Amino acid sequence: MARIRGKAKKAEIMTLEEAVKKYMHNGIQIAFSGFTGFNRNPMAFAWEVVRQKFKDLHVIDRHGSCCTWLLNTVGAIKVYETDWMGWGEMAGKLDINMERIYKAGKIILEDYSHGAMAMRFLAGAIGAPFIPYYAPLGSDLYNVDYDALGKAGQRSGKNPRIPKKKFIQIEEPFFGDGEVVLLPAARPELAVIHVSKVGDKGTARWRGVGTIDKEIAFACDKVVITAEEVVPEGEMRKDPEANQIPFFTVDAIVEVPWGAFPSGVPFYYDYDAPFMREMDKASRNVDDLKKWLDEWVFAPKNWEDFVVKLGARKLLSLKADSTTGYSTKMMRGKNPAPRMKMPLSVARSGY
């Protein structure tokens, strides 16, 4: 919802522990940055949320990620409103814990499509209450019988962040372009966005894909930026076309190097496919999962301690090179990556 403000926000620099303590509460509606488990997941933040034991979260997001995977390991998510319930694509498609919790009736899943979630956040970002979108008419996604939040009695209007309807289908009234679906805006309370670089006043940038992070930053009431590095704001202003998040949307800035691990931050470090496969393996058995959580979440004293535990060898294998933005040293499959100078498709298309 458009929030008419009397004065500009002023971003505050704080520690990870402080940011989680200040901005989280049980039952919060929250959105995370990145794309699946591979790109710019604010993992350190989610990790600290689990350690501080916040629960009953309503995650509204473009899809699952390392963050939702971790939150589901302890059953911290109560409502999961998204379009893709997996988390790691080729490293562990379906979130096994989520499926387990879902079958036990402990989580509400509300399905949309990927484009629909993007459009909902776009509407939220520009202060529009809803947005028309065509896809996918005739899908059970837009079958009124399959409205999980409605079935759970949560569309009464009591919670102002939950729309009274999942969607409305209308006849396009201006041009006569057939039937179209109106989707309600996404209006979460908190956005947590991991970026490569943020100025100390809040102007933020990433390299690589944008997914819907800019839309999320504008759609949410409060924005926490976690970053690989915090630099003087003036540095960010030298190259403003490379920035995506304007400083006045930001509430808190947290410097947390390797804060997206095991997802990647283009031009900083790659995703850790072997580590993600271990996460997926651990999640298939309750005892293994408990061991994994004890070892990787509860035993480290803080995130820095977690990174130290990963070890220099691993970090070296993930370090991105400055030309491609990713690492060719990590073993993603059965063979090492070949050294390439030019994509074959470019060599053969002749430019």
Next chain:
Amino acid sequence: MAKSMEQLMELIDKMPDEKAKAGEFILPELMAIAIAHEVLNDDVVFAGTGLPMVGIMAANMLNAPNAVLIYESGICDGKTMHVPMSVSDQRAANMCSTLGGLVDTFGYYLQQGFVTLGFLGGAAIDKYGGVNVTSIGDYYAPAHRFTGSGGNSDIGTMAKRTAYIILQEKRRFLERNDYTTTPGWWCWDFKTREWKPKKEVWKGTPYQDCGPCGVVTNMGVYRFDEKGIIYLETLHPGITVEKVKENCGFDLNVSKVKGETPNPTYKELFVLREFVDPELIFLPAKTEYPAAIKSIIG
């Protein structure tokens, strides 16, 4: 001694265009190349992760070097050197034209009508090409819960044509899906609660003629007739019509079978193995080349 990528690149045009023989390749390679053959040189392709991505990358290096590859996280015309494990992998963004986000890919490109070919996976498919990637059984108490739509339903309904890759089993090839995530040529009209042709439900929208054009499975390649009903077009080598029918949950039209799915050529296999997925991320193993090919490689 191992060859450099530059040396391997020079060998591509020396590879014969002749079809490989049974035993010289594995099924995922045949399927990846069958996908590649769907891609035309002037296509704008929007593909999902997994074998579809491997197939379109192969197409981009073989039969369709000018095809534009869109990756849904915001990448326009990525020119990859290393196969991405996710559509948000920085590898997919290599040398791309522009880099944006989901509003770009689903709004500016897809809903705006630029995408000519979608290539997607699915857990189950109905005889009209409707795809289920959501759940089996009762939606609220499913026997199996899958990941859900992702971009499947957007791409599958708004790209001019869409091809699917699906594992063929009786429980996955159905008269009607338990849950239709991505409508095929027939779908529900929820206003009247009638099962209707997509053309009628989507009438007046720019997407009324968009829909499934083909399905590649582990047993064959399928097309859709003028009524929007799936039929078998080719059988993969060693597969019989009887075996396909045993693995299909409805009365399949097999009257239009044209023969066998072509085996990949040595050139196609060489590009797929040495350039698309030499790391063996998607392809499970690398079959040894026959002596004649080995002697070309040297």
